[in-house]
Structure formats: C-alpha cells, structure tokens
Amino acid sequence: MTPFPTKDEIRDWIRDNPGRASKRDVARAFNIKGAGRIELKRILRELTAEGAIPGRKRSDRGRDGLAPVELLQVIARTDDGDLLAEPTVWEGKGTPPRALFVPQKGGPALGIGDRILCRLSPVEGGDPPLEARLIRKIGSAPNRVLGIFRQADFGGRIEPVDKKSGHEWRVEPGDRNGARDGELVEAIQIGPRNRMGLPKARVTERLGDPQAPKSVSLIAIHEHGIPDSFPDRVLEEAAKAEPVTEPGRREDLRDIPLLTIDPADARDRDDAVCALPDPDPENEGGFILWVAIADVAHYVRPGSALDREARKRGNSTYFPDRVVPMLPDALSGDLCSLHADVPRPCMALRIVIGADGEKRAHRFTRGLMRSRASLAYEAAQAAADGDASAVPDGLAEEVIAPLWQAYAALKKARDRRAPLHLDLPERQIILSDEGRVTSVAFKERLDAHRLIEEFMVLANVCAAETLEQRRRPTMYRVHEEPNPDKIEALRAVLEEVGLTLAKGQVLKTSQFNRLLDAAADTEDAEMVSLSVLRSMTQAYYSPRNFGHFGLNLKRYAHFTSPIRRYADLLVHRALIASFGWGSDGLTPEEEEQMEEIGEAISQTERRSMLAERDTNDRYLAAYLADRVGAEFEGRVSGVAKFGLFVKLDETGADGLIPVSALGHEYFRHDPDDQTLTGEQSGRVIGLGMPATVRLSEAVPVTGGLLFELLSIEGKALPRGKGRRAGKGRRSGPASGKRKQIRHKIKRNKVRKGSRG
Template sequence: MAKQRDRVFPSRDAIVAFIRANPGHIGTREIAREFGLKNEDRVELKRILRELADQGTIEKRGKKIAEPATLPPTLMADITGRDSDGELIAKPAEWDEEESGAAPKIRIHVPRRPQPGTAAGVGDRALLRIEKSDDSEGAIYRGRVIKVIDHARTRVLGIFRKLPDGGGRLVPVDKKQAGRELNIAKADTGGAEDGDLVSVDLVRSRGFGLASGKVKERLGSLSSEKAVSLIAIHSHDIPQAFSPAALREAEAAKPATLAGREDWRELPLVTIDPPDAKDHDDAVYAEPDSDPNNKGGTIVTVAIADVAFYVRPGSALDRDALIRGNSVYFPDRVVPMLPERISNDLCSLVPGEPRGALAVRMVIGNDGRKRSHSFHRILMRSAAKLNYAQAQAAIDGRPDDTTGPLLDPILKPLYEAYAIVKRARDERDPLDLDIPERKILLKPDGMVDRVIVPERLDAHKLIEEFMILANVAAAEMLEKKALPLIYRVHDEPTLEKVHNLQEFLKTLDLPFAKSGALRPALFNRVLAQVKGHDSEQLVNEVVLRSQAQAEYAAENYGHFGLNLRRYAHFTSPIRRYADLVVHRALIRGLGLGEGALPETETVETLGEVAAQISVTERRAMKAERETADRLIAHFLADRIGASFQGRISGVTRAGLFVKLADTGADGLIPIRTLGTEYFNYDETRHALVGTRSGAMHRLGDVVDVRLVEAAPVAGALRFELLSEGQVLPRGRHRDRARGDGPRAQMQEPAKKYPGRSSRKKDRASANNTAGRSKAGKGKSKQGKSGNNGSGNNQAGQAKSGKGKSGKGKSWTP
C-alpha cells in the first residue's frame, strides 16, 4: 500500500480487483466509499483511474467503470450454437467486432422448469441476465433467459421468379442470403406471379443443390415503390397487425374528462409540426414571467398527450407497444406503436377538441436557466395546428389567416422565450454537428418524385429546445422522487476513437489537444475552425463517426452530446415506449391518478425494458435506412450510364462509398476498378492511396462518377470513378503509400472500368458489396407520422424527443 498524507491509499491491484468484482456497477464515488477515501484523495484516485484506462486495464462507460469488454448485467443476445455438452452458447446482439474484438461468449443456464416465454434454441434472439463466470472452456459469462424476443427464422422473404414449368425460384432480398435461391415447386407457388414479393416457408434443405420452399404469403408486386417498404417491414420482423385484444381496448377507450385533472382548456397551447404530420402529441405556450424577482424571465409550458391514461401497464395495448418499442416511419407509410384510435384520435392534440395531457410548467430566468418546474395532469384544448414553415413565415412578417391572430399573443412570446433559453443552450455548448439531411418525396402513385434538403428554421430549433427542457425536467423530477426510470443516455467517445480522431485531424493541421475531462466543446472548437472551408463536410463526418450511439438505460451516465447530466425521453409517448414509462413514473411519483408505474417495476426490470427497446429502435433505424436506399435505387435504375457529382462518404478496404449530391444516394466504387496500380487503405487519413502515383481518394472529396449498375431490391448502386485523385506531396505519408510501411490493403492491378465484358463479370458484386454497411454515413430523421421530419443540423437535437436516427456510429438524443 502506498502512503498519502499519513493515510493508507489502496494499491492499483486492490482497485482493479474491486472493479472486477462489480463490473459495470461502480464509479469513482463507490470506489472512494469502499476504501474510505476522503475528498482530498479524489484527485489521486482519478489520476490512478486515468492511468489504468490509458493502459487498457479498465474502461470508463459514462460514470461507471468496468474491465474492458465487460458486458452490462442485462443485454440482448443471439444464441449461436451449443457446446460439447449440449449447452446453449450466445453472443451479444449489438457488438462491433472490428472495434472491440471478438464478442464474449455467454453460456446459458437452462433450468429444469423454465418460465413461460424463456424456452430458447439455436438461432433465437433473447434478453439475458448475465454475470461473470469462471468457465475454463472460454465462456467468460453465464446467463439466464429472461424472455425470447425472436425465434430462429424458418421463413425467407424474396422475389418470386416464375419458371416455364409453372414452378419458380425465390431470390432472397436479404443481402446476407444473396445467391442462396430457393426452389419453389409448381404446387407450392401459392398463385404467386413473376416479380411478386413473397414470404416462403423452408420445406427442406439439402447438403447439395437448392433448398426448397413453399409460398406462405403474397405481399405485393414490386412494380410500385409502395411495396418497397414491405421488404424492410418483413425482413426485420416489424409487427404490423395489432392483437385483437389490443384493438378491442383501443376501440373501447373513451375521451378523457375533467375527473382528476386541472382545467387548462382556456390556455392557448399550439402544436407546431411538419406539414404532413398525422398525430400531434406536443403543444407549447410561453409568456413573460410577472414575478418581480424574475425580471426578464419567461414561463414555458409544454403539454404532452396523456397516453398513459389509455395504455395501462399489463394491458393488451401495453404488451403490443412494448413488442414494437417505437413507431417506424417510411416515406409511404407508418408502422405505429399504438393503434390509430389512440395515436391519431384520442391522443392527437387537434385544435378545438378537449384532450388529456401531462404538462410541465417551467420558470426560466433571464439567463436562460430553468429556475423551477411543476408537472400537471390537465384537460387542454389546442388553439391552433401550425407547421414549422407557417410559424416561421408569420414571425418573418408573412402571417396567413391562421397565424395572423396568433402572432402577437402566442407566436411572439414563444420566439422571445426561445431567445432566452438559447442563452443557456449556447453556454451549455452541446455537440453542434452540421450534417445535411434529405427527405424523399413521393408522387401519389408511390413513385419517387424528388429528394430535398428541408430548410433549417428557428421554428425547428424552438420546439427542439423546449422539448429538451421538458425531458430534463422529467428526469430531475423522478430522481428527486427516487423513482426508477428509463434514461436516454449517450456515452462519451472511447479513448481509441478520440485518438483516431486526433491522428486524422493532424493530417489537416488541426489541433485537438485534449486536457482534462472530455466535453462537446472540444469537438465544437474543431468544427468552428473548418466552418465555410472545403474540409467542413469531411470533418463533420469524421467527428460524427467518433461519437458513441445513444441508447436507453435504467442507470444514468449522462448525455454527452447534449452535455446534460440527466436526460429522459418524455415528449413522445405516442411513438416511443420509453416516454410512456416516464409518464407512468411521473403519475406514480406525483400521485396524479390512474395509469401509474406499478410498484413492482424496479431498476432491474426497467433495465430489461431499456435493453429491449434499444434493440427495437436500432431495428427501426436500419429498416428506414434500407427503405430509403431501395427507393433511390429504384429511382435511378433507368439512368445507367449517367454521370453524377457526389462526395466520398466512406472509405473501406472494399473501395469507396460515394453519396450523390442531388439525391443523397449511396453507392460503391469497388477498389479493383480504381486504376492500374495498387491502392493502400490509409485508416488515419480515411483514404485509399495509390502506391505508384500517390493519388489519394479521401473521405469528403468531391468526385464525378458514372452509374454502372443499380440493384433496386438490394438497395445497391455501383459507380465508376471519373475524377482523378489528389496527389500526395513527397514525404513520409507518400513513402508509406508507396509500400515502404505495412500495407493495410493490397489488390491486383486493374484497368479503368472497360465496358460490357467487365460489367458482366462484376454484376454480382453489386448485390454483395454495393449494399454493404456504410458505417457512419450521416443520419436520417425519425420524424412523425409519415414524415421523416425536418432537417436538423445540430447532431440530433431534433425535438429531442421527436427523434433523430443516426447512421452507423452516430448518436441520437
């Protein structure tokens, strides 16, 4: 033991042993308490922990500390096989092997009498509770099944291709199953026509030859883009139909009354949403504070539809909502979390109709900081339904018949309140990325009309910031009441990612000197330096990729991107289950009546819910992204040979991914088609570099490309590069590119794409490589009811509850 100020300080081995015994559950405070350290010892303890983290001995996850590659006590896992004793082996469902190495093995303990819903098998996805194991055969965790989420698939989704004999073949839509066609006998076609999207049950699988299948369901023809979203819905097993019991409960529900509520029907709350929103679950109002002790302050009120009044814990509606986890938004349809009777009727805050709501009244000082808040269960009546552009036009001097009468009494106070809260927002300095977002607009027949980048308005920012305030207030209130809740958490970037970012910024001569705690302001300073420069888009993309992904958790470790200590989703219970849980907890904590969180809900049980809905959120993001890719591939399928301008959005060992400027479409340029020399993958520079010429193709470069192939079903595009690469100056980096250092990637010399002969040879690669994961290539809005939402250039602070989905490694608030 080392001595410090005449007190015994724990050794590093003792600290590590304590962390190992409590993986993922402790932080600096718990370590100090365990070893009896005083306040003045904290500096030395933090120094030791920082050194242990730098050495890779421990890993910091928000405010919690664990051994590297340790797993949380509750997680979603895929059951991959059995060991020699026949016991099930699983691995984490969300695991990046490229970043974190091989996934830890989990040996599943199966009790003699398993509980209903916990009988799992190979191929299933299950929610597990795990703990460390002393297994000598490589499984460092043991776990038990809490709930089976998805059973192993025996059904395949694909395109039916009719054969002359009346039978057919199934071409799977899943890129992982590319080339694994199924044979469909004439008697098993189910009346499917050529080009139909069908669901097929596996009949048998041979060791040789094609496996056989039987058409179970015809889902529609792919002759219209309206069927494209069906591919994502069925391939990701997104539930579409509600249970009969849930539909009966929804139809039997009655409108809320004044019973147990405050009467706020005279308060002129207004909704401000996208123009095509079908549900309106949040309304706002602001007025100057008349309190002489808060001169220059304001009072902001946010009212949220009272979904908890209709969706009671344990009901059929509740069970269906938890399975979905969230609504899923496609350009042509919405797969809602709740039936329309609830989401589009009883819980939609339409003008002139009394509606139940849970409201938070927040008193804001003239410095923009929240001084106090209070929650109320109310009956309200919306004064108006506005869209973002409409509200902004009125403020800019162009009111219409609806906004004219609202301008002075309602809209101006809202914008004045936003100007006040923005002061605190700017002082807080959250992560401020500028990533353009695109929205696909369809024609009435379901075909793609055009792709636009919605204008970023103060109206968007106003709603976003008010929703952030409300979400923070909800988290603070529940912590004050010592009630369990589901937090929205976002961890800080890992040391490895920060180091990689530093190395990349060095290539642009941009300083990134990290000293002390990591804060969003550190990234914002870098982003400010490149504002308006050619490298702006590139740096924003790389900074985005350095971020962790936000998720739900029952234990709080803060929200790094928003720079907030505590944060919970409260503002969209119509479309997110996490918000519904927070509403129930507030009702319980404040004694607001029916629909409260049950007393049986604990941190442990909510941890299970958080793990489940984090997975459903990522499922929705992936389905939305894949649908956008397929729609754009359909849109461009008849433009083979056309030239486009784009930007390199991804650099991998397989080649270059390019995002087109006009549509935002992503496609691959295979590395073998780049030129007549070898190209090395320079991970630091995010570039492919020619070993002979030094020509460099780097992330963010503007390039001209020619469309070579489009595979609409796979959502894949393949391009030919027309632009020349930048030539590196002679020196250390060019020498490395020539091959004097280790080669990260080597490929056979290839000529420029020559024409038809090579096209035929490369055709299969479009399905296998053009659609591969394009990690981190931007973000897509998860907006409301058939709308992908407004553009958002502040790294996802979108309605802060209205949602934003990140691609790749991005985070969402």
Template sequence: MARPKAARPARRDVERPPQGLPDRDTLLKFIRDTGEANRSEIAKAFGLKGADRRALRELMRQLEEDGVLGRRGRRGFSEVGALPPVGVADVVERDPDGDLLVKLTKAEDAPLVRLAPDRREAVAGAPGLGDRLLVRFERLETGEVEARMIKRLGQSAHRVLGVVRKSRREVRVEPVDRKSKETLVLSGVEDLEDGDLVLAQVSGGESRYGPKRGKLLEVVGREDQPRAASLIAIHTHGIPTGFSSEAQAEAEAAEAPTLAGREDLRDVPLITIDPADARDHDDAVYAEPDKDPKNEGGWIVWVAIADVAAYVRSGSALDREAREKGNSVYFPDRVEPMLPERLSAGLCSLRQGENRACLAVRMVFDRTGKKRSHRFVRGLMRSAAKLSYEQAQAAIDGWPDDRTAPLLEPILKPLWAAYRTMLIGREKRSPLAIESLERKIVISAEGEVESITPRVSLEAHRLIEEMMIQANVCAAETLEGKKTPLIYRVHDAPSQEKLQSLAEFLGTIGIAWSKGEQPRTERFNRLLEQTRGGPHAEIVNEVVLRTQMQAHYSSENIGHYGLNLDRYAHFTSPIRRYADLIVHRALIRALGLGQDGITDGDIAQIKDTAERITYAERRAMAAERDATDRYVAAFLSDRVGAEFQGRITGVTRFGLFVRLAETGADGLVPVSSLGGEYFIHDDRAHALVGERTGQRWPLGMSVEVQLREATPITGGLLFEMLSEPMAADKSAPRPRLGVRRRAEGRPQRRGGRRG
C-alpha cells in the same frame, strides 16, 4: 485463391485425457469439456489407431442413437442440447411476449434460446425473423440460457424474404437482403408469378451443391408494387404490425376526457407546431413574460403533452402491444403506429379546438435562460391553433398568412422571445452542434418517388426542440427528487478508440487534435466551427458524428453527453414512444395525479423494458434506413449512366462509399474498378493507397462518379469512378511492392474508367 477455413468455435481448456479407447462416461466428459469435437480430434486426443478408431466410431454411433450426442455441422459432435460460448444462430421465432428466439444453425437438437435485447453499439443492426447472427450464449443465475448478439451476419436461409424468378425449369427465390447469398428453389408453386415478393423457408437438409430447396410460407406482395420498399423493410426487420382485436376494442371503448381530476388549462392558448403532413400532435407550447418583479426579463413557458397514460393502462392489451412495438416506425409512404389510430390520431392527438387530456409542465426561466422552477399538472386543454413549422417561421419572418396573422402578437412573438432567452442558457451549456443533413422523400399518391430534397432546418424546429428538451429535463429532475424509478435517455462520452481514429483522420487534413485533452462537447463544437464553410466541413461533421456513441434507454443514469445534461428522460412523445409513456406513469404516481400511474409490476421490469425499447428503436432505425435506400434506388433507377458529384464518406478494403450531393444517396465504387494496380486499405490514413504509385483515395475527397447500377429491390447503388486519385503523399510511408494480405483478395483489372 484458396478458400479461407471457417472459424472454429472457441475451445475451453481441457486436460489431456488418458490414452486408449475411452469408456462411455470418459468420452462424454471429454466432449462436454471441449464443447464440440469431431472423430479425428477425439481419436488424436486419446491416441487411437486402427481397430480402436473403428470402436470409437461404433461407440459414438450408439451414443447418437441413444440421443446423448448430437451432430454439429457435417463432422462435429456435441452433447445433445449443448451450446457453445459463441456460435452462429438463426432468428427463427417470436414468443407470445414479443421476444425473438434463436437456434444454433448447425445443431438440429439445439434448444430455442431467447435473444436478449442489447442496448450496446452492436444493436445498431437490429435483427428480425430470418436473420443470421453471431451470438454469445450466457447462463443466467436462474439457470436459463439467453443469447446476446455480437454481430448481425445477414438474412439466414431458415427464412428468406425474396423475389420469385421463374424459368422453364424451376422457380427460385432470390433474397432481397444484400448481405444474403442464399437462393431457394420452390416446387409446387405454379400459381406464383415472376416478381412476386414471398417469404420462404428451407424445407429439407442442406445440399452440398446448388441452391437449397424451400417451401412457400407467404406471398407478401409484388416487387413492382409502388410501396414495396417499406413492405420489404417491415418483413425483413420483423416490425410488429397491426393490433389485436382486444387492443382495438380497448381503443374504440376510450371516451373523451372530462375535467374530473384535472386542472382547467383551456384558457391557456397553447398551440401545436408540427410538420405539415403530421397526423398526430402530441405536444403544444405557449409562453408569456413572467410578471414576478423578482424575475424581471424572465419567461414562463408551458409545454403540454398528450395524456396517453389515461388511455393505455398498465397490463392492458394496448400496453402489452405498445411495449412490444416500442415506438412508431416512420417510412416515406406510411407509418406503423405504436397505438391504434383511434388514439394516435384521435383522442390522444391535441387537435385544434377540441378538449384533450394532457400532462403539462409550467417552467420559469430567468433573463439568462436559466430555469428557476417548474411544476407538473394533469390538465384539460384546448389547442388554440395547429400550425406547420413553415407557417410559424414565415409569420415570424414577416410573412403571416390568414391563420398566423391573428396569432403573431399574442402567441408567436412571445414564443420566439422566450426561446431566444432560453438560447442563452443553451449556448452556455454548449451541447454538440453537429449538423445532420436529412433528406425528404416525396411520395406521390400512386406510391412513386416524386423528389428527394434536403430538409430545411428552421428556427421554428430549434424552438420546439429546445422547449421539449427542457420539459424532458424537468421530468427527470422531478422523478429523481421523488426517488421514483424511471427510464432515462442516456448518452455516453466517445470511447478512446473512436477518439484515436478521429485524431488520425484529422491529421490527414492538417488539423491538430490533442489526445490528452478531455473530449468535452465544447471541444467538438470548436472543431466544427473551425472547419465550417471550408472544403472539409461536411466530412468533419460526418466523422465527428461517427465518433459519438449511440444514445439508448436505461434504468441507470449516466447523463446525456451530447446534450451536456446530467439527467434526461423522454417525456414529450408518448403517442409514438413507450419510454415516454413509462415516464408519464411515473410522474402520475410520484405526484399523486391519479390511480393510473406506474405500477409495482412496471417498476420490477423497468430494466428489461429499457433494453426492449432500445432494441425496438434500433430495429425501427434499421428498417427506416433500408426502406429509404430502396426508395432512393428506385428514384435513380432510370438515371443509370448519369454522372453525379459526390464525396467519399467511407473507405474499406473492398471499395469506396460515395454520397451524392444531389440526393444524399450512398453507393459503392468497387476497389476492382479503381485502376490497374493493387490498392491497400490504410486504416490510419482512412484511404485506399496504390501499391505501385502511392496514389490515394482518401476519406472526404470530392469526386465525380457515374451510376452504373441501381437495384430497387435491395437498395443497392453501384458507381464507377470518373475522377482521378490524389497524388501520392510524399510524407507518408509507401506500401512495399507485392505485400498483400490474402484475405483482401486478388487485384483485378479496372473496368472502362474514363481517362
């Protein structure tokens, strides 16, 4: 099959040039207007032949020697330093402020350009050092040029994180990124061992044949190292690690809080309820009946949050590094914290029985769950108890232990009673009720995966979640009321394109979805309730989730669609999210609670901060997902050949993505292994359809697969399909025999599928 031609950069409209050999200025103007051109294109545009073509070659050689023209790839030319509207660029550096810098791939003379953090959907594939991106170059009003990512294309060959493979003749570095096909050959590295994880860089010009030559930058670890999965994710996605000596010194100099300037909350029996293995505790709760006769059946709910703003001051080294990190990053075996341990697990952690600085909100709810009022205080608290979700839930369910038994009547039962009242208001609001099936990866002391189990959703989880949501709403309402700038947590309604795709999928399983009706959250919840417990429940939940937009941070409010709230701001986790720290500072300034509130400098860059931390969140999500994939692949690597039950969760032209019921692992069934006929991707029906028989592999189908390959270093799983396809849909139009899109490749004979 002929290799498809590479896409050419978009050309601007160019006036037809005068015919004949151009002078220097005319030629430069033509190249400037076109953005990029090769000699043949220039000769054709000016109608040059014979001797004029040779003269053109000499003129361009002179312009290149003078530093006026620069090469673009093998044949193209452009003005030195010129950038196209859209181009492929490598992420090559990080500046002192933490910004990523990109460089056009095929231009040695191209300048380094700042990559603007992007809050849109495209940022889901958050880039890091060494990534190759499709970007749009934009000139700002200041004259500066910045790049905005359109798509992440994978790891570039500028820097490659890979595994050393040694042979008698050479040392190669094979990339750990499944999207990257680049391999480098190293020289002068006799000390490296097979299986070393290294960071390498291209050392010379491109070679037309065979792998490129590279130089060793850093030995990162070993591929067989138990904790290699998270190490690879950290390096691949450019997760900032550690802290400067200056930031560490600031953290070590922090002192225990006093009552000065604070309200004494130590008599309020606030408790923390967290995962059993949590090391930091940044929120505590307490509830009691409201004694106001005008609010019979109402409740007072306290939510106290660690006062991180008291220790991380604007402009400090701690602040600069927290802003760069954006958030803590959580892997199955480790945490890369936003703040040093002295603060995150020490003075800012609401430890049982220890005095801690806090910013607390006292909320009053009526008997229908409606919030009547709230007020913020800057206080000094002392946690009455540290409980796990499981402990608290067991106590409420009638199985208290030695720790929870004394707390059951005075603290836990009032908390649950208040929550159930708040739940009345939540149900009226009708936020999206998507069920997210999460898996817990249990790592042994040696760093091996012991088990992968579903995370159990308890009422205790939902109690803390609802109380945190209400505290976040209070923060946004207060700051709006005081007209103080803040960073909102926003979530837009689904796009028409996504709703169209949802409607088409639902039609394939016999569920009607009116396209004219507004996509309110209640409507999605009715759909989820309608299918709950049925054969399509899991995939409908998954597709509804995919229909939603991604939440992000913004200095402008558009509301939070998923929670069905008009205003929302993150306030409850300042130990691990920079957004919450900014909201804390804003509250301190707006309410006159101290001199360490949000500064004019913070406000001036609040839009940029919102974009940065959205980018950091996407980066963390991508890194956490990649590490999880690698741990899952390692766990399954000794079960190659085993058979599993699963469900088709993705349909593409190159194969089917199947999620295993046992572990939640996702892997690929290549289309080439599905059968002896050509399968066409029907994107409207969300299925692969046999060209000859019409047999179908639709989204959501339950299947049995065999694990053929598990690659821990990349996190890749490859399955072979054991189930038979569904029969042809007689009501659907059959694909015409022989009609194939060249881009979809040639059909291949299937492998040894069991009959």
C-alpha cells in the same frame, strides 16, 4: 490430464451447440475417453430427465412425431400477438406440427427466428393442438428470407433483396406456396445449413410485384420484422376508449394559450407549448413556459393488449410513403392527438426561466388542455418573421411573439451549455400520389424547429430531475462518451483537412464544436460533421444514468413523445406513480423489468432506423435507375479494403466503387487513416475527397448503386499494373505522396490559423 467437465459445463455446451447432444458429440468436445464415458452417460441421462436435452430416441416420441421436450424455432406471430413455433428438424410426414408458445412471467422476450428448448403438451381441440413452455432460450437464427422468387424445374430459387446477403435459397416444389416467377416473397429457412449446395427455404407469404411503388417500404417492413398490423384485441381496446371532456381531478389548463407546431403533414400531435412573461418582479425579463404532452398513459394501461403491443413495437417507424405507428390510429391520430379546439387530457409541465434562459423552478401536473391552434413549422416561422396573416387572428402577437422571446433566452443557456453543434442537412424524398420519387430536396431548418427542440429538451431534463429527486425508477436516454478507437479514427480524418483534436484531454463537446466551427462554410464542412457524428456512440435507453454526452447533460429522460415512443410512456407512468395521480402509473413488475425493457426498445429503435435507411436507399436507387450512365459530383464517404463509398451531392445517395474498378494497379488499404493508396502511382484516396463518378448500375429492389470513378480531386487516376487492394509496408511513390499530404496538412493549418 484434462479435468472431467462438471454437469453445468456439459449443460452449457449442449445449450450452445443445439442438435449435438449425443454422447459421442459431448465426449469429443471434452476429450472424454475410457471409463469417463460411463460417468458422462449418467450425466446425460440426468440432463435429459431435467429437460435440458430434447428426447433423442424415436421411442420417446408421441404419435405426432415429437418428443416431450423439443428444440423449436419461433416462425410466426398470430393476430393476437402470440408466438407460433415448430421443430428445427422434422423427419415426419407432411408439414411440421406447430405449437403455441405460452410465455411465463419474467421470461425472456422472444422474436421470429429465436430457437427455444421447450416442454410440449397436447391441447384437446386446440388450434394449434400443442402448447410449448420455455425451458431455455437457445439463441437466434437468421431464418427469415425476403426476396424475389425465380421459378425453375426443380421448384425455384429466392434472390434475397438484402444487398449484403451472399447467397440464394433453394425452394422445393412443395414449399413454394403458389409463388410465381418474379414475385416478392417471404420465406423461412428449413432444415440445417449444409456445407454443400444452397440452403433450403419454404415460402410463407407472397407479397406481390416488387417493382410496385408501395413495395419499397413494404420490403423494409418485412425484412426487419416490423409489426405493421394490429391484432383485433388491440383494435377493440382502442375503439372502446372514450374522450376526456371534463377536468375531474385534473388541473384545468384550458385557458392557457397552448398550441402545437408540427410538420405540415403531421397526423399525431403529442406536444403543445406556450410562453408567458413572468409577472414576478424578482424575475424581470423572465418567462413562464408551459409544455403539455398527450396523456397516453390514461388510455394505454399497464398489462393491457394495447400496452403489450406498444412495448413490442417500441416506437413508430416513419417511411416516405407511410407510418407504422406504435398505437392504433384511434389513439395516435385522434384521442391522444392534441388537435385544436378540443379538450384533451395531458401531462403538463410549468417551467420558470430567467432572462438568461436558466431554469429557476418547475412543476408537473396532470391536466386537461385545449390547443388554440395546430400550426405547421412554416406558418409559425412566417408569423414570427412578421407575417401575422400566416396564423389565426391574434396568435402572432399574443402567442408567437412571447414564444420566440423565450426561445431567445433559452438559446443563451444552450450556447453556454455547448451541446454538439451537429445540424446536418436532412434530405427529404418527395413522392407522387402513385408513390414514385419525383424529387429529393433538403429539408429547411427553421428557428421554429429549433424552438420546439429546445422546449422539448428542457422538459425532458425536468422529467429526469424530478424522478431522480423523488427516488423513482425511470428510463433514461443515455449517450455515452465516444470510445478511444473512434476518436483515433476521427483524428486521422481531421488531419487530412488540417484540423487537430488534441490528445490527453478529457473529452468535451466544446472541443468538437471548435472543430465543427472551423470547418463551417468550407468544402470540408459536411465531411467533418459526418466524421464527428460517426465517432459518437449510439444512444440507448437504460434505467441507469450515464448522462447524455451529445447534449452535454448530466441526466436526460424522454418525456415528450409518448404517442410514438414507449420510453416516454414509461416516464409518464413513473411520474403518475410518484405523485399518486391514479392507478395507471408504473407498476412494481415494470420497475423490475426496466433493464430488460430498455434493451428491447433500444433494439426496436435501431430496427426502425435501419428500415428507414434501407427504404430511402431503395427509393433513391429507383429514382436514379433511369440515369444510368450519367455523371455526378460527390465525395468519398467511406473507405474499405474492397472499395470506396461515394455520397452524391445532388441526392445524398451512397454508392460503391469496387477496388477492382479503381484502375490497373494495386491499392493498399490503411484502416487507421481510412485511405487507399496506389502502389505504383502513390495516389492516396481518403474520406471527404471530391469525386466525379458515372452511375453504372442501380438496383431498386436492393437499393444498391455502383459507380465508376472518373476523377478524384479533379484528377483522373493514373494507370498502374496491379489490381487488388491489401495491406503492407509503403514504399516508393506512395511514401513520397504521404510527405506531400503531410506538407499540405501543415500548410492548411497555417492558413486556417486559430480556426483549428
């Protein structure tokens, strides 16, 4: 006999199945029959009184058609950052009424699309006239739609710009909001999804011509829900901020020859560095390093409008044509930016290192600095290489030379530590003044870049160590070890190129580095690097320390970029509170919320990464749209049951070859080996194989590219009989091909010798 469910079990089921709170629904779910329905009715009555179930009777509803407790969906955000919600199901006349969501202390962070069970109350003269207070967050729904509006007799349809979306959306005549045919629009789903027919949507915003160059990043901003305009209250706070011109209680660091080294087009400069020979005779050949970081905490106080907006954004997002900053330009581009020859408040770190690059001591201070110069990476590198004219007079010998000497020492320590040697080439999309792609080039990696990175890594380690020693909570940057499944997939890829990752050992970065070094300067170098990168877990923020595997560090906390990362601002506040440097340190409320904040800013970081990647895909598709029919060289970058992904050598663009276009034979997919094998020919296609393709389709709005495979490893695919890919036992020619590949792997191992 099925046991009768408890009240909590029924409450949880209703929470997980919104809109199905009737007695019949619950009775069916728990197989309640006969006399049990009387007890069920009593429990449902209690849950309704407690607000766990929205009012179900029309008589319970007020004149506005809403019950005291309703299931709502967050549909928009006001200029002040407040959330607006409306009923998930609306049967009244006109447009659904909106309610202003009133957050409660300690409540969950909500976003557009979240479904929430709320208690509603009228507000006399309010706009909107209702307030909603959270009872329980039910879940999130993918209700936002971004796409191209296509007019039709019945109203219209929306073609989504997301290439992964599998359907269109129907728009009724009264829900088009004036949208015109071919316009880029944003919409929200209305009503529940039906089994039959297209889901319905209402246009909420018209965004203009989708083919306009500036629309490319705008699509990503709206598609991923990245806030791109600041509420008036936030702008007002930023405008009222005043510069700090005198040290006061700060340590005066204006005589230290600090300077900034950034990209040539940088607007925000949040870190400055310098190195001085250590005069201590006991540290012969050692250096005193200074790392000074913009004191954003001085301007962005806990609980302020600036702080709330910065936490909501989590980080700045960078596109080829624009930046969506975490802070308004009055701060990020001015008062918090360490411009040359102006005093700026800073959080500074003095580090003593030996000639071997090992840290001997460090201390933090809150100071006032003045940058000697704002240099581009290229100028600093030119000065280090002997062109003193590339920088202002005196800097080459006085500042640049000791910086490079200190970097040489730090590099020794770095080599002993052996972080991952992943230094993948980064492609840069070059735009014209009109916003159109003119070229795609590799970003040059200079020692100037590596110098700044090494200084910043050391500063981040010092921050984590100091806060841990002082027993203060902080936000760690965590990178855990790769999981076993990904390591097995990596082993399969490595075997294809004759390399081996031994089993049964504790994973260390040195093992991966040996593989990367063995593949260096070979045609497999980039593929091996990408495969190692894909085997890694994704880094995230947490108040709990699990170390940083990639950097081979036991503790690590982001300290060096508070203009563009909220995590760094929290670390600054933790240091301020730890040393008693002011009232703007980490608050007890923030300490309690560290876990929640860490999850939120990890999500905003991933959101930005996806938006940046999608934007690059769309720019590349637009760049290649005029070259449909052209042939390109590339390498297989992904293998799936439905086809192959190929990355082009020239631009780094990724495109799909559907399995149906691989020839007239049946291909079997092996997810472990990441291969497709032709059943008739035995042809094996795997990661990293060189391929010649023809571009058959480029869709800038979605960023989608379709290729036709001309040859793989210099050979055209044989013609067979089947068409589809699938799974099954290999036999015949495929088995023979496997033996050939194993023989090739063995031969490669012998040829590569100790490099494996």
